Amino acid sequence: MYNKHYMAFLGKFFGKKESPSVVGVDIGSSAIKVVQIKKKGGQAVLETYGELALGPYGGASIGQAVNLPQDKVASALFDLMREKEVNITTTQAGISIPFASSLMSVIEMPEVSQKQLEVMVPIEARKYIPVPVNEVMLDWSVIPKPSNPNDEEDDEKKNALKRIDVLVVAIHNDTIARYQNIIQKAGLEPSFFEIEIFSTMRSVVDESLTPVMVMDMGAASTKLYIIERGIIRASHTVNRGAQDITSAISQSLGLSIEKAEIMKREIGANGEDPTLTKIISLVLDFIFAETNRTLLNFEKRYNKSVSKVVLVGGGAAMKGLNELTKNAFKTEAVMGNPFGKLATPAFIENILKETGPEFAVAIGAALRRLNDLN
Numbered sequence: 001m002y003n004k005h006y007m008a009f010l011g012k013f014f015g016k017k018e019s020p021s022v023v024g025v026d027i028g029s030s031a032i033k034v035v036q037i038k039k040k041g042g043q044a045v046l047e048t049y050g051e052l053a054l055g056p057y058g059g060a061s062i063g064q065a066v067n068l069p070q071d072k073v074a075s076a077l078f079d080l081m082r083e084k085e086v087n088i089t090t091t092q093a094g095i096s097i098p099f100a101s102s103l104m105s106v107i108e109m110p111e112v113s114q115k116q117l118e119v120m121v122p123i124e125a126r127k128y129i130p131v132p133v134n135e136v137m138l139d140w141s142v143i144p145k146p147s148n149p150n151d152e153e154d155d156e157k158k159n160a161l162k163r164i165d166v167l168v169v170a171i172h173n174d175t176i177a178r179y180q181n182i183i184q185k186a187g188l189e190p191s192f193f194e195i196e197i198f199s200t201m202r203s204v205v206d207e208s209l210t211p212v213m214v215m216d217m218g219a220a221s222t223k224l225y226i227i228e229r230g231i232i233r234a235s236h237t238v239n240r241g242a243q244d245i246t247s248a249i250s251q252s253l254g255l256s257i258e259k260a261e262i263m264k265r266e267i268g269a270n271g272e273d274p275t276l277t278k279i280i281s282l283v284l285d286f287i288f289a290e291t292n293r294t295l296l297n298f299e300k301r302y303n304k305s306v307s308k309v310v311l312v313g314g315g316a317a318m319k320g321l322n323e324l325t326k327n328a329f330k331t332e333a334v335m336g337n338p339f340g341k342l343a344t345p346a347f348i349e350n351i352l353k354e355t356g357p358e359f360a361v362a363i364g365a366a367l368r369r370l371n372d373l374n
Contacts, residue, residue, distance in 0.1 A: 264318060270320040
């Protein structure tokens with residue numbers, strides 16, 4: 001008997017389904033999250049959502065990262081969708097893929113027509129991709145240049161050597177096949193696979209002229225992305241995450257992993273327990289130090305500083321993290337609120353704000369799938 005951990009319910013609050021429903025799926029290292037939405041009156045409406053810990057499927061505790069075979073992941077996803085309180089009713093799915101399974105690079109190209117770029121980009125991309133191009137799914141987009149009215153007089157000079165930046169994203173075909181297999185075994189029809197950061201950006205990053213950093217704290221790692229005008233300017237992965245905090249609490253206080261996880265979730269680093277706050281801060285110090293290096297490199301390269309830190313991921317809901325982040329980087333820190341992009345029942349607004357950071361990826365994937373239908 002698996003000790004399942006999920007959150008959910010809702011479907012009945014919005015009456016009958018008129019428009020097609022879609023589901024966003026986020027398969028993380030420690031949990032699967034799903035969010036089902038539909039469009040009503042031109043607005044995206046939340047129908048149901050849920051989360052299921054993967055740890056128990058691999059003989060580990062809730063909150064711990066596990067590396068499961070495809071069949072077990074598919075089985076866990078199927079179980080989650082069939083939970084009475086979750087009850088996913090659609091097969092139309094958008095799937096996110098972990099950042100670690102992708103390769104992302106910005107390459108410089110001559111400013112030529114779209115048709116010419118379609119030929120040139122795959123050839124140029126070979127220099128940046130360590131495997132043959134025919135072994136990956138390649139996607140790319142031109143990074144828009146900031147408009148500067150003072151540049152007019154230089155136009156003639158620039159025309160001779162106009163260059164553009166192109167964001168190139170590659171996902172290995174084996175990775176696509178793995179996720180396709182999992183999703184189809186669970187009974188879903190995937191219409192796309194996208195790297196998790198693009199899902200996250202859609203759900204929690206508003207169009208901002210100033211750079212913003214997204215800090216995505218998962219179980220095994222913390223991913224950092226600096227985004228400016230919808231473009232990823234820098235990214236870095238720190239090999240520490242929420243499960244390292246749980247392990248530190250467990251070892252320092254002589255508690256089981258299960259009890260340490262509960263303590264982390266219920267008390268966290270809000271100052272209520274000074275000893276606990278100190279233990280958590282020691283792990284966060286490592287994450288913050290690497291984050292600071294990423295910020296400094298960005299500032300040095302672009303001569304700009306980040307205006308805000310947006311916290312997402314399972315670890316972001318920990319009490320006190322917001323304040324510690326604000327103090328560490330001397331800048332505004334906010335919890336990502338992806339449910340804010342959806343129409344939701346008012347009486348669960350506070351619950352959704354608390355759990356929101358965990359569902360940023362799943363909501364972003366669902367929003368893209370919904371947009372694809374319309």
